[in-house]
Structures are given as C-alpha cells and as structure tokens.
Amino acid sequence: MATIVRAENIYLDLPYELQRDERDSKVGFLSSLTLARSNYATVLSNISFTAGEGDRVGIMGLNGAGKTTLLKLLNGAYLPTSGSLYREGSLQSLLTTTLGFNAHATLAENIILRGTAMGLRYRQVHAAMDDILEFAELEDKASRQLHTLSSGQRMRLGFAISTAIQPDIMLMDEWIGTGDAAFVEKAKRRMMSRFNGSKLSILASHSVGLLQSLCNKALVLDKGRMVYYGDMSGGIEAYQAIVEGAKPDERKLAATSDPLLFGNVLGMLERITFSESGVTISGWASSVKKGEVEVISVMTPKGNFIVESFKRINRDDVSAYLGKRGSALGFELSLPISVNKQDMSDFIGGIIVRAGMSELSLGDSIPMVSGIVIERI
Numbered sequence: 001m002a003t004i005v006r007a008e009n010i011y012l013d014l015p016y017e018l019q020r021d022e023r024d025s026k027v028g029f030l031s032s033l034t035l036a037r038s039n040y041a042t043v044l045s046n047i048s049f050t051a052g053e054g055d056r057v058g059i060m061g062l063n064g065a066g067k068t069t070l071l072k073l074l075n076g077a078y079l080p081t082s083g084s085l086y087r088e089g090s091l092q093s094l095l096t097t098t099l100g101f102n103a104h105a106t107l108a109e110n111i112i113l114r115g116t117a118m119g120l121r122y123r124q125v126h127a128a129m130d131d132i133l134e135f136a137e138l139e140d141k142a143s144r145q146l147h148t149l150s151s152g153q154r155m156r157l158g159f160a161i162s163t164a165i166q167p168d169i170m171l172m173d174e175w176i177g178t179g180d181a182a183f184v185e186k187a188k189r190r191m192m193s194r195f196n197g198s199k200l201s202i203l204a205s206h207s208v209g210l211l212q213s214l215c216n217k218a219l220v221l222d223k224g225r226m227v228y229y230g231d232m233s234g235g236i237e238a239y240q241a242i243v244e245g246a247k248p249d250e251r252k253l254a255a256t257s258d259p260l261l262f263g264n265v266l267g268m269l270e271r272i273t274f275s276e277s278g279v280t281i282s283g284w285a286s287s288v289k290k291g292e293v294e295v296i297s298v299m300t301p302k303g304n305f306i307v308e309s310f311k312r313i314n315r316d317d318v319s320a321y322l323g324k325r326g327s328a329l330g331f332e333l334s335l336p337i338s339v340n341k342q343d344m345s346d347f348i349g350g351i352i353v354r355a356g357m358s359e360l361s362l363g364d365s366i367p368m369v370s371g372i373v374i375e376r377i
Contacts, residue, residue, distance in 0.1 A: 003053045003089035003168045003199040005074065010047035010083035012073055013040040042224065043069055047083065049219060049229040051200055058211030058232065059204035060239040061221035062250050067204035070221065071095055071171050074202065089168030089199060092118060094191070097158030103147040107138060107157060110146050114161045128164040135190070136160035137183070156183060163190050170198035174205050206254065208236055212323030265293060265355045265363025266322070271373040272348060274339055279347075282332045284318045285355040285366060291327035297362055299352040302337045306359055331355075341376065348374065 016039055044066050051057050059067045072078050073085070075093040100117035101110050111132055115125030133139045136156040138149075146154065172195065195201050195214065205211050211218065211232070218235020220228040220242070228238035243254050267285030279300075285293045292312065298305045313330030322329070339347050356362040 001088050004050065004086070005169060005200060005202070006050045006086040007047045007074075008084045008086075010044060010073070010080045010085060011042060012044035012047075012069070012078055013081040014043050014078075015040050042081075044073065045225045047073075047226045049226070051202065051217065053199045055200050055217055056195075056215040057200075057202045057217045057219055058215035058235070059202065059219045059221065060208065060211065060235060062242060062246060062254055063206075064223070065221040066224040067221060068095065068173050069224070070219075071173055071202065071204055075171050087169065090119075090165075091169040091171065092162065092165065092167035092194075093171035093173075094159075094162055095171065095173050097162045098154055099158075101146055101154070101158070104145055106143050106145055107133065107149075108142045110157070111161055114158065115164070118162070120165060124165060132157075132160045132164050135164075135186075159187055159190075163194050166194060166197045168199045170194055170201040172201070172203045208239065209322040212236065213320060213325070214323075265366070267353075267355060267363075267366040268369045269353055269366055269372060270369050271375070272351075274341075274344060274374075274376040276338070277334075278337055279335045279339060280332060281335070281351075281353065282313075282330070283353075283366065283369075284313075284315050284329045285331060285363075286318070286322050286324060286327070286329050287355075287357055287363075291322075291324040292329060293331075293355040294357050295355065295359055295362070296331065296333060297352075297354045297356075297359070298333070298335060299350075299354075300335070300337070301343075301347055301350040302335075302339065305335055307333045307335075344374070344376070 047070065049057075059070060061067050069078070071093060072095065073080065074087075075091060075095065077095075098114075100114045102113055105113065108129065111129050112122065112125055115128075116122065129142075130139075133142055136153070136159070138153060138157060141149070141153075146157075149157070172191065195203070201214075203211065203214065215232060217230065218228065218232050218238075219226065220235050220238045222242050227242070228235055243251060246254065265285055265287055267283060269281060269283040271280075271282040273280040273282075281298065285296070287293050294308065296307045296310060298307065310331050310333035312328040313332060314328045315330040318329045319325060319327050353366045354362040354364065355366060
C-alpha cells in the first residue's frame with residue numbers, strides 16, 4: 001500500500017492542574033494543601049492535511065506554536081481528542097531518542113528495549129546491534145550498564161538506535177547535536193540519509209532556510225491552530241505574517257533562530273581591499289523572496305554610491321544554508337575612490353552597505369563578518 005499520513009479536523013486537548021488562588025483569602029498557606037482541580041486546554045486545532053510518498057513537509061511556527069506536540073500526535077504519543085489520524089507505512093521519529101532506556105540494564109539489553117519500543121522486531125534489532133554500537137562508538141561497552149555512561153554517550157546510543165533502520169515515514173524535530181563535533185557531523189549525515197531515504201518526511205524547525213532547502217510543502221501553526229498547508233512559498237508568507245504580528249520578545253527570539261525573516265535582505269561583508277585604483281568590497285546578500293539582489297548601496301566617508309552592475313559569485317555554502325538553489329548570492333564591487341593608509345580605519349568604521357531589489361527597497365545595513373579580511377595591495 002502507498003505510504004500516507006492523513007489528518008482530518010484534529011483537535012487535541014491536554015489536562016493541566018490548577019491550584020486555588022488564595023492570595024486574597026485568610027486560608028493562606030493552607031491553600032497548598034487543597035486539592036488541585038483538573039482543567040483542559042486545547043493545544044492543537046484545525047489540523048487537516050494529507051501527505052503522501054515523495055512529500056517533505058516542513059512545520060513552521062513560533063515557540064509554543066505546537067510543532068513538537070503535533071509531531072508527538074503524528075507518532076502516536078498523543079491520541080486526538082476529536083478528528084482522525086490515518087497512517088500507512090513504517091514510522092520512526094527523532095523526538096526523544098532515549099525513551100525506553102533502563103539505567104540498570106546493559107547497553108545490549110537497552111538496544112533491545114529501545115528497538116522494540118520503536119516497533120521493530122527482535123530479529124531486526126538483534127541484526128543491527130553491532131552496527132548500532134559501532135556507530136555510537138561504544139563497541140567495547142556492550143555489557144556495561146547504561147548508568148555508567150556519560151550523558152553524551154547515552155545520547156549517542158539513543159541516536160544510533162533511533163536511526164538504525166530506514167523507515168517509510170520519518171518525523172524529525174530540529175537537528176540534534178549529539179556529542180563532540182566529529183560525531184555531530186556523522187549524525188547529521190545519518191539524519192540526512194534517513195530523511196532523504198524515507199518515502200515521506202515531516203520536519204519541524206525554526207530555520208526557514210533549512211526547511212526551504214529540504215521540503216516541498218509547509219504546514220504553519222499559530223498558537224496550536226493550523227493556518228496553512230501547501231507549497232513552501234505560501235508557507236513562508238504565512239509564517240512571516242505571524243512573525244510580523246508577534247510580541248516584541250517573540251519576534252526577537254524568532255530573529256535569533258532565523259534572521260532572514262526580519263528585513264528584506266540578509267548578508268555579510270567578508271573582505272575589503274584597498275588599492276591605488278579604488279576600494280573593492282566582497283561578501284554575500286540575499287533577498288528573502290527573490291534570492292539574488294539587484295542593487296547595492298554603499299555609503300562611505302568619501303561619498304555614497306548606488307551600484308547596479310557588480311560581479312556575482314556562486315556561493316554554494318550560502319545557498320545551501322538559505323535554501324536558495326541556483327542563486328549567485330556572492331558579490332564583489334569596486335568603488336573608484338582613493339583611501340590613504342592612515343584613513344583606512346575611519347573609512348571602515350564609517351561604511352554602510354545595504355542591498356535590495358531596487359533603490360527604493362533596500363534592506364537593513366549588512367554587517368561585517370567577525371574576522372573580516374582587510375587588505376591593501
């Protein structure tokens with residue numbers, strides 16, 4: 001049968017306990033002895049979508065929007081209060097990789113426990129045990145009890161188990177940093193392999209650039225309510241509208257995760273070269289919607305310039321990060337001005353570079369990368 005995930009008008013209510021507020025009562029500290037009453041909050045609503053084979057769905061939303069809760073519902077940790085969820089195909093989720101561990105069982109025993117909790121058959125888990133231990137770099141510790149491992153080693157083991165088998169449906173929550181830098185890179189490669197190898201993948205992330213580079217569909221949540229499901233460009237616009245109407249602290253937090261949403265252009269100045277013929281400025285800039293910019297404005301102590309003709313440079317590293325496939329986001333431009341050696345510091349301190357699609361739609365000032373190269377030739 002075809003691999004599919006279908007949600008139809010799902011609502012999810014979760015209980016929370018509310019203690020009596022006795023601040024205005026003579027009961028005082030005795031209120032802490034009273035029984036709390038249970039209440040229910042609707043944490044997901046209006047969830048309706050269908051994803052099939054070949055779909056890569058990116059879930060967008062501010063902190064607290066319900067992204068992780070939705071993934072937990074999709075993997076069966078929560079049952080819908082109303083509505084229906086239909087899944088066809090083997091499923092694996094990278095949400096809580098250490099779920100099902102027993103601290104006093106051996107690593108080999110925990111591999112069996114975790115694997116069966118994932119829904120794998122005993123034979124599958126047993127056959128994959130050597131590969132799991134090797135990937136986690138714990139081959140010599142199979143008979144040790146789990147509690148003797150460091151937290152990083154336990155996370156590595158959980159990750160190795162969770163990604164041991166290629167599923168039809170993959171659910172992922174952000175990217176997981178697990179252990180030292182070398183292992184993190186290995187883990188990222190494994191995650192990408194499982195993500196691309198699955199028939200259907202659903203990924204929640206704050207990075208619009210990451211989702212845009214990996215996904216063909218977007219699901220946007222606002223305070224638990226699904227407000228959009230469709231193509232990525234429409235999803236980004238829906239998410240931007242939510243961000244623009246958010247509270248200042250929410251905007252600031254979202255900006256830290258994905259600055260591309262704030263302002264029309266994101267970029268970096270990476271090199272300034274002084275020569276007898278002029279000043280050359282190099283870096284990269286990207287428009288949120290279009291990718292490549294058309295105009296670069298440079299304000300300097302020696303004068304202001306609007307540059308429409310500049311050298312475009314392919315920057316695969318930037319394109320991959322921002323999800324702008326096929327875009328030449330690097331730039332190099334020359335200004336016909338002369339700067340004495342003694343004036344270089346003042347020139348650098350007074351330079352302001354902005355970019356956009358036209359002179360009337362320039363973004364904020366492009367910052368200098370830490371460690372910018374300054375040279376004189």
